[in-house]
Amino acid sequence: MKTLIPKEIKNDFPIFKRKIHGKSLVYLDSASSSQKPKQVIEALSNYYEKMHANIHRGIYTLSEEATLAYEDAHRKVARLINAKFKEIIFTKNTTESINLLAYSLGLELKKGDEILLTEMEHHANLVPWQQIAKRVGAVVKFIKVNKEGELIVDEQLFTKKTKIVAVTHISNVLGTINPIAEIIGKGHKVGAKVVIDAAQSIPHMPFDVKALDADFVAFSSHKMLGPTGIGVLYGKQELLEQMTPFLYGGDMIKEVTLEDSTFNDLPWKFEAGTPNIAGGIAFGTAVEYLTNIGMHNIEQHDKELLKYAHEQLSKVKGITIYGPKDLKKKSSIIAFNFEDIHPHDVSSILDTEGIAIRGGHHCAMPLMKILNLQSSCRLSLYLYNTTEDIDALVKALEKVRKVFK
Numbered sequence: 144m145k146t147l148i149p150k151e152i153k154n155d156f157p158i159f160k161r162k163i164h165g166k167s168l169v170y171l172d173s174a175s176s177s178q179k180p181k182q183v184i185e186a187l188s189n190y191y192e193k194m195h196a197n198i199h200r201g202i203y204t205l206s207e208e209a210t211l212a213y214e215d216a217h218r219k220v221a222r223l224i225n226a227k228f229k230e231i232i233f234t235k236n237t238t239e240s241i242n243l244l245a246y247s248l249g250l251e252l253k254k255g256d257e258i259l260l261t262e263m264e265h266h267a268n269l270v271p272w273q274q275i276a277k278r279v280g281a282v283v284k285f286i287k288v289n290k291e292g293e294l295i296v297d298e299q300l301f302t303k304k305t306k307i308v309a310v311t312h313i314s315n316v317l318g319t320i321n322p323i324a325e326i327i328g329k330g331h332k333v334g335a336k337v338v339i340d341a342a343q344s345i346p347h348m349p350f351d352v353k354a355l356d357a358d359f360v361a362f363s364s365h366k367m368l369g370p371t372g373i374g375v376l377y378g379k380q381e382l383l384e385q386m387t388p389f390l391y392g393g394d395m396i397k398e399v400t401l402e403d404s405t406f407n408d409l410p411w412k413f414e415a416g417t418p419n420i421a422g423g424i425a426f427g428t429a430v431e432y433l434t435n436i437g438m439h440n441i442e443q444h445d446k447e448l449l450k451y452a453h454e455q456l457s458k459v460k461g462i463t464i465y466g467p468k469d470l471k472k473k474s475s476i477i478a479f480n481f482e483d484i485h486p487h488d489v490s491s492i493l494d495t496e497g498i499a500i501r502g503g504h505h506c507a508m509p510l511m512k513i514l515n516l517q518s519s520c521r522l523s524l525y526l527y528n529t530t531e532d533i534d535a536l537v538k539a540l541e542k543v544r545k546v547f548k
């Protein structure tokens with residue numbers, strides 16, 4: 144089978160020249176973190192070799208070039224999700240973006256207010272809200288998950304007391320694509336602010352914040368070909384203008400006296416101190432790389448591969464696949480178990496064949512409990528994966544079976 148994105152794309156990713164235990168690398172863990180094309184790696188070294196200086200400070204060539212490049216990266220990200228420049232805040236990662244929101248929106252919460260999450264959240268979109276709720280006496284409620292790992296969106300959970308709805312777009316465990324447009328609509332109907340954890344969706348599909356009417360969206364560069372240590376918080380301009388900053392000092396300041404301070408314009412109001420300049424610039428290059436291929440094409444490629452992977456894995460005796468059966472409701476992630484072999488054992492034997500998958504609880508312990516699982520294997524696909532990668536996995540699973548016979 145030929146996929147939409149040609150397999151030659153692997154040539155852009157230097158890591159695929161590496162051998163692991165003498166075998167070609169088969170990387171099936173992009174939901175955890177993606178690999179990087181040479182364009183992104185070069186953008187990082189080019190910045191340090193030719194452009195490095197602090198931004199927004201020096202009135203000299205290097206600082207001006209670095210400032211322009213860093214600001215331009217914000218513009219590229221804004222275009223990717225149809226946002227305004229002022230609405231794109233660079234953070235460390237999705238986790239920091241959500242912590243920023245929990246802190247800042249948490250200041251407006253009162254005792255008895257409700258925060259509505261789902262049972263399938265990554266810990267990054269659960270723990271910060273739990274902590275804020277404890278501090279202010281708010282109540283955390285959950286949209287339930289059914290046996291197939293789909294949300295049961297019960298209208299009654301949305302009440303006048305609901306102040307924040309925070310929901311993952313795509314489950315990092317099961318790949319379930321959640322009905323976020325419906326959830327945003329229901330949240331707004333009761334006057335709540337809606338936060339979307341898009342860590343697993345923006346890397347894989349077109350995403351339009353205006354069309355969705357999302358209030359806040361969080362995602363990470365490292366899951367979409369960019370460097371680690373850089374993430375995004377999108378927020379509607381009018382909401383960000385009203386919000387209290389999370390971190391103080393450096394670039395987020397306009398004027399300071401010994402008694403008081405005023406804060407900078409957006410987005411810098413939320414970017415305190417010297418940011419990850421190199422990471423931000425190289426993230427811009429990653430976004431350019433993705434947009435040159437086209438987010439629709441990436442989505443289509445992932446869908447074709449997901450279907451192929453499902454078909455091939457289903458033929459392997461002893462495989463149990465979790466999550467939605469209807470592949471239209473599923474992104475490029477497959478959680479599975481193999482016989483009764485522990486996922487850590489499956490992963491480490493696959494590693495001897497050069498194959499990288501994830502085994503464990505995937506930072507979503509409550510969901511695992513609901514699914515009655517201690518842990519699972521998880522493969523996740525991206526634009527550089529091929530049908531040959533899936534074939535290699537299926538073949539290596541037979542080796543796993545033999546080892547445990």
Ligand SMILES: Cc1ncc(COP(=O)(O)O)c(C=O)c1O
Nearest residue numbers: 236237238265267315340342363
């Ligand atoms: C759905 C989801 N949310 C949040 C995160 C946290 O992302 P980061 O570690 O980049 O902060 C992840 C990472 O796997 C994720 O899959």
